[in-house]
Amino acid sequence: MTDPTRAAAFDLLSAVLDRHRPLEEALVALPPMEARDRAAGHRLAASVLRRMGSLDAALEPYLKKSPPIPVRHVLRIGAAGLLLLGTPAHAAVATAVALARTRGLVPFAGLVNAVLRRLAEAGPALLETLDGPRLDTPAWLWTAWGPQARAIAESHQHEAPLDLTVRPGAEPPPGGEALPTGSWRFAPGTRVMELAGYDQGAFWVQDAAAALPALLLRVQAGELVADLCAAPGGKAAQLAAAGARLVAVERDPARMQRLRDNFTRLRLEVEAVTADAAEFQPAAPLDAVLLDAPCSATGTIRRHPDVPYLKRPRDIAALAEQQDRLLDAACAMLRPGGRLVYAVCSLQPEEGPARIAAALSRLPLRRDPVRPEELPELAEALTPAGEVRTTPALWVALGGMDGFFISRLVRT
Numbered sequence: 001m002t003d004p005t006r007a008a009a010f011d012l013l014s015a016v017l018d019r020h021r022p023l024e025e026a027l028v029a030l031p032p033m034e035a036r037d038r039a040a041g042h043r044l045a046a047s048v049l050r051r052m053g054s055l056d057a058a059l060e061p062y063l064k065k066s067p068p069i070p071v072r073h074v075l076r077i078g079a080a081g082l083l084l085l086g087t088p089a090h091a092a093v094a095t096a097v098a099l100a101r102t103r104g105l106v107p108f109a110g111l112v113n114a115v116l117r118r119l120a121e122a123g124p125a126l127l128e129t130l131d132g133p134r135l136d137t138p139a140w141l142w143t144a145w146g147p148q149a150r151a152i153a154e155s156h157q158h159e160a161p162l163d164l165t166v167r168p169g170a171e172p173p174p175g176g177e178a179l180p181t182g183s184w185r186f187a188p189g190t191r192v193m194e195l196a197g198y199d200q201g202a203f204w205v206q207d208a209a210a211a212l213p214a215l216l217l218r219v220q221a222g223e224l225v226a227d228l229c230a231a232p233g234g235k236a237a238q239l240a241a242a243g244a245r246l247v248a249v250e251r252d253p254a255r256m257q258r259l260r261d262n263f264t265r266l267r268l269e270v271e272a273v274t275a276d277a278a279e280f281q282p283a284a285p286l287d288a289v290l291l292d293a294p295c296s297a298t299g300t301i302r303r304h305p306d307v308p309y310l311k312r313p314r315d316i317a318a319l320a321e322q323q324d325r326l327l328d329a330a331c332a333m334l335r336p337g338g339r340l341v342y343a344v345c346s347l348q349p350e351e352g353p354a355r356i357a358a359a360l361s362r363l364p365l366r367r368d369p370v371r372p373e374e375l376p377e378l379a380e381a382l383t384p385a386g387e388v389r390t391t392p393a394l395w396v397a398l399g400g401m402d403g404f405f406i407s408r409l410v411r412t
């Protein structure tokens with residue numbers, strides 16, 4: 001009998017690496033099991049994905065020829081236990097062998113046993129000699145990130161902390177650290193639903209960088225505002241809490257339901273419209289629009305270590321087309337003088353500065369540069385054009401932040 005944690009990790013890795021399914025979707029599709037086993041399986045699969053290049057390089061000397069893909073997954077799970085998670089050697093080896101047996105890989109059980117035993121002896125020292133950041137980053141991303149690639153990739157080696165946005169006037173839960181931009185930070189692995197105030201809607205989960213776009217929209221109470229790609233609703237919640245008369249537009253009905261549930265817990269008001277934002281027409285011209293566009297999400301690899309294995313270079317061009325289409329629609333919804341904040345959680349320049357440069361050349365928009373005093377403690381994130389570029393390599397001593405590109409514009 002294999003243990004449920006390893007079985008879950010194996011299923012998750014197969015879903016991400018073989019069928020290119022997002023890790024979170026694969027998590028939902030797991031067979032029924034104890035929540036504790038599911039969480040442990042998730043953590044194990046995420047550890048493999050985060051350090052997969054290093055784990056493969058550590059296994060390589062012990063493999064005479066490349067094993068079948070499912071066997072490789074079993075070896076990676078065993079290696080992650082041995083080298084990353086501090087699993088005792090006998091347990092890591094025995095559970096991997098049992099996993100191989102129950103997954104129809106009986107002929108490879110001996111190989112798994114022999115390779116992992118040898119890795120247990122020499123692997124920890126070998127891991128120290130490897131260039132983890134480079135090995136764990138696909139070449140196309142490393143190249144695209146330019147001189148910052150190493151610092152960004154180093155930050156991906158660790159689990160991200162849990163960040164919360166606390167509702168204005170509410171008490172932050174105990175045990176957190178206040179960040180300079182107003183978010184509250186808790187240790188990686190903190191369970192949000194167990195924090196005091198969750199049921200009362202005192203806060204919501206939102207990375208410190210993800211809280212910036214809505215802040216920079218500078219919404220006044222009573223303004224007519226649309227959030228065009230709204231679910232699950234972190235930025236929409238900020239806008240509603242600031243007193244906007246808010247329309248949240250979201251194309252995916254299941255994700256819109258998550259937004260509704262979140263707003264119910266937070267006791268915030270919103271008009272929720274399930275539609276393609278490019279087709280949406282507001283009843284009246286808007287004072288402000290937030291466009292948190294669909295993107296490659298390469299700025300969130302710390303939280304979603306599956307992203308490097310799901311995205312391909314060609315996806316970026318397709319996303320840029322969607323982003324342009326949404327920028328056109330967003331601009332058309334604004335009254336003259338109305339504000340637009342464009343944001344993507346991507347580190348790829350084609351989805352950030354290039355989209356704004358293209359929009360400025362075809363739409364009646366001008367930049368409204370973000371001023372340094374708007375982002376004290378984040379001067380490094382301000383570009384000469386007054387746009388914001390955060391990366392996971394910022395605020396390293398505090399635990400980093402997601403990678404976002406943010407531009408503020410005004411309809412002329």
Ligand SMILES: C[S@@+](CC[C@H](N)C(=O)[O-])C[C@H]1O[C@@H](n2cnc3c(N)ncnc32)[C@H](O)[C@@H]1O
Pocket residue numbers: 228229230231232233234235236249250251252255275276277278292293294295
């Ligand atoms: C980056 S996420 C938004 C996160 C959200 N703003 C938040 O802070 O919680 C992008 C969202 O846009 C939605 N989306 C993608 N294309 C869309 C479109 N054409 N119209 C409306 N929503 C769209 C996706 O389903 C996804 O929920």
